[in-house]
Amino acid sequence: MWLSRRFKFCPSCGAEVRYQVPADDNRERATCPSCASIHYENPINVVGTLPIWEGAGGGVQVLLCRRAIEPRLGKWTLPAGFLELGETTEQGALRETDEEAGAHIELGPLYGLMNVVKAGQIHLFYRARLLSTTFNPGPETLEARLFHEHELPWDEIAFHTVRDTLRHFFADWHAGQGFPLHCGDISY
Amino acid sequence: MWLSRRFKFCPSCGAEVRYQVPADDNRERATCPSCASIHYENPINVVGTLPIWEGAGGGVQVLLCRRAIEPRLGKWTLPAGFLELGETTEQGALRETDEEAGAHIELGPLYGLMNVVKAGQIHLFYRARLLSTTFNPGPETLEARLFHEHELPWDEIAFHTVRDTLRHFFADWHAGQGFPLHCGDISY
Numbered sequence: 001m002w003l004s005r006r007f008k009f010c011p012s013c014g015a016e017v018r019y020q021v022p023a024d025d026n027r028e029r030a031t032c033p034s035c036a037s038i039h040y041e042n043p044i045n046v047v048g049t050l051p052i053w054e055g056a057g058g059g060v061q062v063l064l065c066r067r068a069i070e071p072r073l074g075k076w077t078l079p080a081g082f083l084e085l086g087e088t089t090e091q092g093a094l095r096e097t098d099e100e101a102g103a104h105i106e107l108g109p110l111y112g113l114m115n116v117v118k119a120g121q122i123h124l125f126y127r128a129r130l131l132s133t134t135f136n137p138g139p140e141t142l143e144a145r146l147f148h149e150h151e152l153p154w155d156e157i158a159f160h161t162v163r164d165t166l167r168h169f170f171a172d173w174h175a176g177q178g179f180p181l182h183c184g185d186i187s188y
Numbered sequence: 189m190w191l192s193r194r195f196k197f198c199p200s201c202g203a204e205v206r207y208q209v210p211a212d213d214n215r216e217r218a219t220c221p222s223c224a225s226i227h228y229e230n231p232i233n234v235v236g237t238l239p240i241w242e243g244a245g246g247g248v249q250v251l252l253c254r255r256a257i258e259p260r261l262g263k264w265t266l267p268a269g270f271l272e273l274g275e276t277t278e279q280g281a282l283r284e285t286d287e288e289a290g291a292h293i294e295l296g297p298l299y300g301l302m303n304v305v306k307a308g309q310i311h312l313f314y315r316a317r318l319l320s321t322t323f324n325p326g327p328e329t330l331e332a333r334l335f336h337e338h339e340l341p342w343d344e345i346a347f348h349t350v351r352d353t354l355r356h357f358f359a360d361w362h363a364g365q366g367f368p369l370h371c372g373d374i375s376y
């Protein structure tokens with residue numbers, strides 16, 4: 001079982017925590033011997049979009065961002081980032097698309113939900129329709145541009161969930177039967 | 189903007205944290221003046237199932253659990269709980285169904301994804317087919333039983349996302365056009 005040990009001290013009172021199984025529980029948790037509080041660690045959500053531009057000639061392009069930050073500095077990704085408190089998954093996906101690409105989009109349905117268990121993350125991607133081809137990348141992005149399928153930098157994609165989402169999209173696009181939700185797990 | 193202020197002390201070094209906006213960020217975070225670490229707070233995931241029993245006569249029943257713990261002690265819920273590190277959303281939904289109801293199921297596709305923004309939670313429900321009608325509720329459950337639609341205790345349902353999921357299921361069941369994913373937000 002993969003477990004994080006992020007807590008050394010109690011965030012409520014500052015005492016040193018112990019990892020032990022609380023009563024009525026079956027997993028070790030950061031428990032505080034001083035104030036008796038229990039501090040849980042849970043997977044977190046990464047939300048983003050798959051922004052698509054449909055040209056007049058029937059072709060289709062996807063927006064990728066080249067990362068200006070670690071991890072995967074210099075690699076290409078779909079716009080995505082950590083979901084924040086106070087927002088829905090849709091709002092978070094829109095915000096990240098704005099922050100990382102400065103792209104104007106109309107949000108579509110959920111398209112990918114992938115568990116990245118070893119990172120303690122769930123990645124959610126929404127389909128999105130680009131409303132313009134003018135982008136304004138933020139400080140986390142070196143460059144934002146559109147790619148036709150044959151131009152995609154497959155060896156330079158930042159994350160496995162991004163690669164899977166791009167593969168699903170172009171397979172669904174060619175099949176012409178719609179864009180169902182793709183669920184999956186990344187097990188490494 | 190809804191913000192949590194869960195951290196008073198740094199979980200890495202035990203010093204008192206300050207809530208301030210880090211460089212290259214736009215939100216207040218728990219930042220440690222002593223060890224310079226930043227501690228993020230993010231929404232967490234609740235995963236569960238909608239366990240269905242299809243009787244020989246064409247009728248359908250759903251499994252609910254009466255809660256033995258707060259919040260909503262004594263109210264009825266679908267089996268669900270917090271996703272843990274080290275498991276996928278599907279594994280978590282299966283585990284909760286086992287822990288809370290002791291039910292044997294075959295997991296189906298994702299059926300509901302709801303943001304409960306004020307609670308800082310995302311609720312995910314998977315459809316599930318019951319393989320038997322023998323249950324073995326755990327310590328968090330007073331009682332686990334099957335309900336026909338006309339028996340459902342609508343005024344005694346523990347959570348809004350459970351009520352919505354049940355409503356969607358019986359509407360889809362009557363419509364007879366399949367069980368598409370329902371996404372939604374609980375905004376109170």
Ligand SMILES: [Zn+2]
Nearest residue numbers: 010013032035
């Ligand atoms: Zn404490």
Ligand SMILES: [Zn+2]
Nearest residue numbers: 198201220223
């Ligand atoms: Zn510190």
